[in-house]
Each structure stands twice: as structure tokens, then as C-alpha cells.
């Protein structure tokens with residue numbers, strides 16, 4: 001039986017998951033019954049039907065009354081604004097009628113208290129969110145620790161972050177087979193909707209700088225995302241980020257001091273082996289095209305969590321590893337969210 005799903009937050013990721021659900025399987029991979037945001041319904045339909053990054057979706061979009069019509073299927077639209085109500089009131093109670101197995105939250109603005117209330121008020125059996133909300137029951141990086149999901153113990157689940165999904169598989173392979181003593185990750189991340197278009201006030205001064213004008217140094221949660229899944233790396237991983245004026249596809253540049261001597265040949269073999277077997281579909285070893293390295297835009301709409309740029313893989317003095325990877329921070333992440341929903345469905 002299909003999983004009953006609701007979505008709160010129809011921004012880049014909420015719409016991406018909605019689009020992926022109907023693009024992957026005719027009629028929808030999961031039974032998305034209700035979707036919510038602060039916008040009016042026609043505005044949601046407009047944004048779903050016209051996407052500046054990925055173009056038009058491979059299905060027809062319309063709206064009628066309180067329903068979105070996606071590829072002929074009616075999905076109820078509920079206008080909500082959690083910020084205007086306390087977590088203990090019953091503003092999401094209207095969603096009970098949809099008998100939701102999972103409420104997927106892609107707002108980035110809710111707290112663990114909001115999520116626990118949704119479960120105790122029987123709005124949904126589980127909540128899945130798109131960031132490492134403090135106090136969540138488990139953070140899942142599909143491919144690495146999805147088998148740890150336990151439906152008895154885990155009600156509030158994080159699908160980690162886009163950079164977490166990209167870095168964790170690589171660190172998992174390296175730490176398991178060679179060992180990581182210390183690593184520094186630099187993410188080069190496209191613009192996000194939390195930035196200002198022109199200079200202005202923002203709680204984070206850097207993110208208040210015009211996003212199209214500069215390379216902006218900022219912080220990243222990728223270290224937390226990684227150690228939540230790989231606690232052995234606690235205290236061994238530093239991370240920082242640059243936001244760059246592109247729309248999509250992120251880079252992670254990793255420098256690591258390994259625990260034992262290795263060689264470039266051993267690392268290539270290790271990553272190739274995982275890319276072909278245990279982490280097939282998650283890690284991809286990329287050698288460019290006809291010997292030419294690709295540009296970030298060439299990886300748009302790829303589903304792999306981590307695309308390793310094999311021309312940039314290096315090992316020096318036996319212990320020092322250099323590695324670069326790219327990933328579509330929206331599309332690949334939305335594919336992983338759908339995969340995590342698949343895990344929840346299987347273990348119901």
C-alpha cells in the first residue's frame with residue numbers, strides 16, 4: 001500500500017520533492033494527499049509549472065478550488081503559517097483527515113517542539129525534515145545509515161542536508177577502510193533563498209550581502225551533518241563554506257589526513273568499488289567527457305549524492321588526501337528524500 005504523505009513548505013525543496021514524486025512514477029511514487037505553504041494556491045501552481053532552474057515539469061499542472069491538479073491527480077492545498085500560531089494550538093488539525101503516514105517539512109523554520117506536537121496531536125505518524133533539527137530521533141543519509149531507521153523509536157527523522165548527503169558517503173568509505181585523523185571540507189555552494197539579492201539587513205551579516213555580486217564566506221552545517229551519522233569523526237572535521245553567484249550544483253573540496261599510508265591507486269579502486277556496488281546510485285566516479293573536465297552546470301539534474309571528480313583526486317606523502325566532488329544540491333537531495341520515504345514505507 002502506498003505511503004500517505006503531506007508536505008509543508010513548497011519552496012525549492014518542497015516543490016522539488018513534489019515534482020520528483022510525479023516525475024519518477026506515473027500517478028506519483030507516493031500518495032501525496034495534501035501540500036501546504038503560506039502562498040495562495042495559484043501562486044504555488046505558477047511556481048510548480050514554471051521553474052527557472054529545471055524548466056517545465058514533465059506533467060501538466062493546474063489548480064481548481066482548494067486542489068492542485070498534478071498530472072490529472074488532485075492534491076489538496078492547505079494555506080498555513082506556523083509562525084502565526086503556537087505549536088500547541090491545533091492549526092494543523094485540519095490535516096488529520098488525510099490520515100498521513102508522514103508529514104514532510106521543507107520550511108526550514110520549524111522546531112522540534114512543533115514536530116513533537118504534530119505527532120502527539122495525531123496529525124501524522126512521522127515527521128521527516130530537511131535539516132538537522134536539534135533533538136530529532138535520527139538523521140538518515142540514504143545509502144549509509146538508512147538501515148538504522150527503526151519505526152518504533154524514530155518519529156522525527158531528518159533527511160540530513162544536501163551537503164551532508166554528499167560528504168557522508170565519501171567520509172564513510174574513507175574512514176571505514178583507511179581511517180580519517182583530520183579533515184577540512186570547503187563547500188562552494190550556489191545561492192540560497194536565505195540570502196539578500198542586494199546588500200541589506202540579515203541576521204547573518206555575510207548573507208545580507210548581494211548574492212550576485214560576490215563570493216561570500218559563510219558557515220555550514222556539513223560538519224554536524226557528518227558527525228551525526230559518523231560519530232567517530234567528532235572533533236576531527238572542520239568545515240566552512242563559500243556562497244557563489246550560481247543557481248545550482250554545489251562543490252565540496254575535502255583535504256584529509258588519513259590514519260594509515262595509502263596510494264592514489266588504492267583510493268581510486270576503493271571509490272570505484274563502492275560506486276559499482278554498495279553505494280551504486282549514491283557515489284559516482286566522474287572522469288569528464290573525452291578527457292575534458294566538466295563544469296558544474298553539466299551536473300544539473302543528476303541524481304547522485306556525490307560525484308567524485310577523479311581528475312582532482314590526489315594522495316601525497318601517503319597520508320594526505322585531496323578530493324573534490326559535485327552534487328545537484330536540489331535535485332539529488334530531493335531524490336534522497338524520496339528514497340528515505342521509501343525506507344519509511346518499507347518498514348511500516
Ligand SMILES: NC(=O)c1ccc[n+]([C@@H]2O[C@H](COP(=O)([O-])OP(=O)(O)OC[C@H]3O[C@@H](n4cnc5c(N)ncnc54)[C@H](O)[C@@H]3O)[C@@H](O)[C@H]2O)c1
Pocket residue numbers: 008009010011012013014036037038039080081082083106107108109130131161162163192193194329330333
Ligand atoms: N535549497 C537547497 O539546496 C537545500 C538542499 C537541502 C536542504 N535544504 C533545506 O530545505 C529547507 C528549505 O530550503 P529551500 O531552499 O526549499 O527554501 P525556500 O525558501 O525556497 O522554501 C521554504 C518554503 O517554506 C515556506 N515556509 C517557511 N516558513 C513557513 C511557515 N512557518 N509556515 C508555512 N510555510 C513556510 C516558504 O513560504 C517557502 O515556500 C531548509 O531547511 C534548507 O536548509 C535546502
